[in-house]
Amino acid sequence: xxxxxxxxxxxxxxxxxxxxxxxxxxxxxxxxxxxxxxxxxxxxxxxxxxxxxxxxxxxxxxxxxxxxxxxxxxxxxxxxxxxxxxxxxxxxxxxxxxxxxxxxxxxxxxxxxxxxxxxxxxxxxxxxxxxxxxxxxxxxxxxxxxxxxxxxxxxxxxxxxxxxxxxxxxxxxxxxxxxxxxxxxxxxxxxxxxxxxxxxxxxxxxxxxxxxxxxxxxxxxxxxxxxxxxxxxxxxxxxxxxxxxxxxxxxxxxxxxxxxxxxxxxxxxxxxxxxxxxxxxxxxxxxxxxxxxxxxxxxxxxxxxxxxxxxxxxxxxxxxxxxxxxxxxxxxx
Amino acid sequence: xxxxxxxxxxxxxxxxxxxxxxxxxxxxxxxxxxxxxxxxxxxxxxxxxxxxxxxxxxxxxxxxxxxxxxxxxxxxxxxxxxxxxxxxxxxxxxxxxxxxxxxxxxxxxxxxxxxxxxxxxxxxxxxxxxxxxxxxxxxxxxxxxxxxxxxxxxxxxxxxxxxxxxxxxxxxxxxxxxxxxxxxxxxxxxxxxxxxxxxxxxxxxxxxxxxxxxxxxxx
Numbered sequence: 001x002x003x004x005x006x007x008x009x010x011x012x013x014x015x016x017x018x019x020x021x022x023x024x025x026x027x028x029x030x031x032x033x034x035x036x037x038x039x040x041x042x043x044x045x046x047x048x049x050x051x052x053x054x055x056x057x058x059x060x061x062x063x064x065x066x067x068x069x070x071x072x073x074x075x076x077x078x079x080x081x082x083x084x085x086x087x088x089x090x091x092x093x094x095x096x097x098x099x100x101x102x103x104x105x106x107x108x109x110x111x112x113x114x115x116x117x118x119x120x121x122x123x124x125x126x127x128x129x130x131x132x133x134x135x136x137x138x139x140x141x142x143x144x145x146x147x148x149x150x151x152x153x154x155x156x157x158x159x160x161x162x163x164x165x166x167x168x169x170x171x172x173x174x175x176x177x178x179x180x181x182x183x184x185x186x187x188x189x190x191x192x193x194x195x196x197x198x199x200x201x202x203x204x205x206x207x208x209x210x211x212x213x214x215x216x217x218x219x220x221x222x223x224x225x226x227x228x229x230x231x232x233x234x235x236x237x238x239x240x241x242x243x244x245x246x247x248x249x250x251x252x253x254x255x256x257x258x259x260x261x262x263x264x265x266x267x268x269x270x271x272x273x274x275x276x277x278x279x280x281x282x283x284x285x286x287x288x289x290x291x292x293x294x295x296x297x298x299x300x301x302x303x304x305x306x307x308x309x310x311x312x313x314x315x316x317x318x319x320x321x322x323x324x325x326x327x328x329x330x331x332x333x
Numbered sequence: 334x335x336x337x338x339x340x341x342x343x344x345x346x347x348x349x350x351x352x353x354x355x356x357x358x359x360x361x362x363x364x365x366x367x368x369x370x371x372x373x374x375x376x377x378x379x380x381x382x383x384x385x386x387x388x389x390x391x392x393x394x395x396x397x398x399x400x401x402x403x404x405x406x407x408x409x410x411x412x413x414x415x416x417x418x419x420x421x422x423x424x425x426x427x428x429x430x431x432x433x434x435x436x437x438x439x440x441x442x443x444x445x446x447x448x449x450x451x452x453x454x455x456x457x458x459x460x461x462x463x464x465x466x467x468x469x470x471x472x473x474x475x476x477x478x479x480x481x482x483x484x485x486x487x488x489x490x491x492x493x494x495x496x497x498x499x500x501x502x503x504x505x506x507x508x509x510x511x512x513x514x515x516x517x518x519x520x521x522x523x524x525x526x527x528x529x530x531x532x533x534x535x536x537x538x539x540x541x542x543x544x545x546x547x548x549x550x551x552x
Contacts, residue, residue, distance in 0.1 A: 003395040006415035006461060014389030026459075033418075033457050034438055044395075046415070050462055098527025100454045100505070101439050233526035234440050 069108030088223035117155030151194035290315035405473025422460035494532035
């Protein structure tokens, strides 16, 4: 790891004053230290926000929940209110990485990770995401890459909490010293590779992700998230699904189906959602929704298996959310 | 960095790597873990120490800064660069080599220590982030005369083969017992979900932990 100056901050204002000249923000530091150890990122200054107590904690508000950016994935997954009212989020945060990493990794850091691709994450490959003009994945080893909506870069979205927060229609609070606060919907937070391959989110260099707001779920809402990987733990999803169902008795009033490891930006499947709206949740409707989510897939040379895996992940997660199945023992963690 | 002399085809690169032996690599790189530490130490003494800018922000480094770490109930004064991980501070600066660095990426949990009784990967944490917190390592789990009941159970159940993952395993399982004195096998599996054992001794780890839980409840 390169040497650096560490600016220890105890207030948001102090941290914001340091966000200049390429300084990197460090919270839990898990993804940051990995990229620094791998040599793909060598900032000369780290702004340590880990000790800003104002950015930590989960608050119930009139409109829903406000989660401070420094709240750890463990704290979120073990929170009683989130476990009962926002199951999709406790599932997603509780199955990322490993137990010990979740004890340190923060929600803000999880949302801000750059895409997952072994070429992008290696210092030996200068790719389109690093401002060059080439993608190694299209002609190379692409078994873990995207199957849809990838444009010029098929690296997949890395954040499991984002798959949940997209399902919950969350908003992200960004703060800057000059412009104050702004709220960005999670659906507008991530940048498609074709729009700008070197920019992963809309956050500006002088901004700090300070909180995540989640609206109160509509009456009758049930939700779930499941992730499938090659290993049970410490593995990235090869397929994952977030499901939010607004139920009237046995009938689904509205459904939101989200996916992470299918594309570079977390996405919803309107096709799958349309098949569930106004219907009873049964094995058949759930299976049909899973299949519909694969409309417009364009698998790469080595990842056609994902086109079979995603429908299963979605169908089983719909049944889990509806309370018609237990957690899939073949899902991760 | 892109090197025009190297093939861009990842398959070719992969095959190229297979030709490298461990011995050859160490010779060529001229670095072992200890060698790296020495180099870093030399650079460190040329750098400036901590400078304070205002009450809200304190700048540390990039050179060594004097810090105090609370480890196993004792306070230790060390001089470390901000980039020093907690695992490196424990092993290199404090000589506590019970904590192992294996993957150095948080993927194996061999470096597990407790930060205020919560198990964390010390390789993915800067040592300065442990300031003001109580660190517990494998050395702090037993007393001089008595092993921790879990350590005794690991011995009895032969819950190790090569033993390299063992300190991390013990710290993860002991943290579980602190939090949950009545764990099921599922709880033990979950607690060590991040601990990799390449010898595959997991069943012995489960049985040792479950027996230790019973013994500790009776004690």
